[in-house]
Amino acid sequence: MKLTLALATFAAAAAAANYMMPLSKDAGLVYTNMMCGTTPCGTTNLSNQPTYTAFLGNRDFRRILMSYSMPSDVTDMSSIESCTLMLPQPVTSSGSGSFYSLSISPLMGDYDASTVTPKSAPPAGPSIAQYSSTDNLMPPSVDVTDACKAAVNGNVGLMIDSYGGPVTFPTKLGGSTAQLMITTK
Secondary structure: OHHHHHHHHHHHHHHOEEEEEEOOEEEEEEEOOOEEOOEEHHHOOOOOOOEEEEEEOOOOEEEEEEEEEOOOOOOOHHHEEEEEEEOOOOOEEOOHHHEEEEEEEEEOOOOOOOOOOOOOOOOEOOOOEEEEEEOOOOOOOEEOHHHHHOOEOOEEEEEEEEOOOOEEEEOOOOOOOOEEEEEEO
C-alpha cells in the first residue's frame, strides 16, 4: 500500500513542469484619425520598432500586442496550474508622479506582427489584470492563468493598455525580457 502511494506521488510530481516562455512576437498599434507618415494610422503597421507605447490619450491611443507560444508538450490547457506574465521595467513612463498604470486583456485571436494594423487586430476580451507601479521599479508579476488556459492555437495573445500616462516598453526587437512563467499539474 505504501509503495503504491509513493509511486502515485512520484508520478504526479514527475508530471508537473515549469516553463519560462520568451516573447514570440509583438506589435504596436496607434488608434487615431491622424496620419502616420503618408497613411492613416488606423491602416498602418508599426512593427519592427525598438519600443512600443501604451497610452490612452485624448486625441489618440496606443496599445501593445504581445504573444507567447505555449510549450509544445502542453497540449491540454486544463493542465495549466498557473501562468504569470513578467514584464520588463519600462523604458519611460510619464504618469502622475512617475507612476504608471496598466491594464492587460487577452486577445480573442491571433495576428501577424508584420501586417497587423488597428483595423485588422484581433479583438481583446475584458481586462484580466490591472496594476500600478513606478518607473523605477519592475512591474509586478501578473496572473494571466485564464488567458493561458484559453490559448488560441497554442498562442497566448495579450493586449497591454495604459489607463494613465504613456508607458513605453522595449520590444522583442529591442531586447525585451518579457516572459510567461507557466506551471502545469
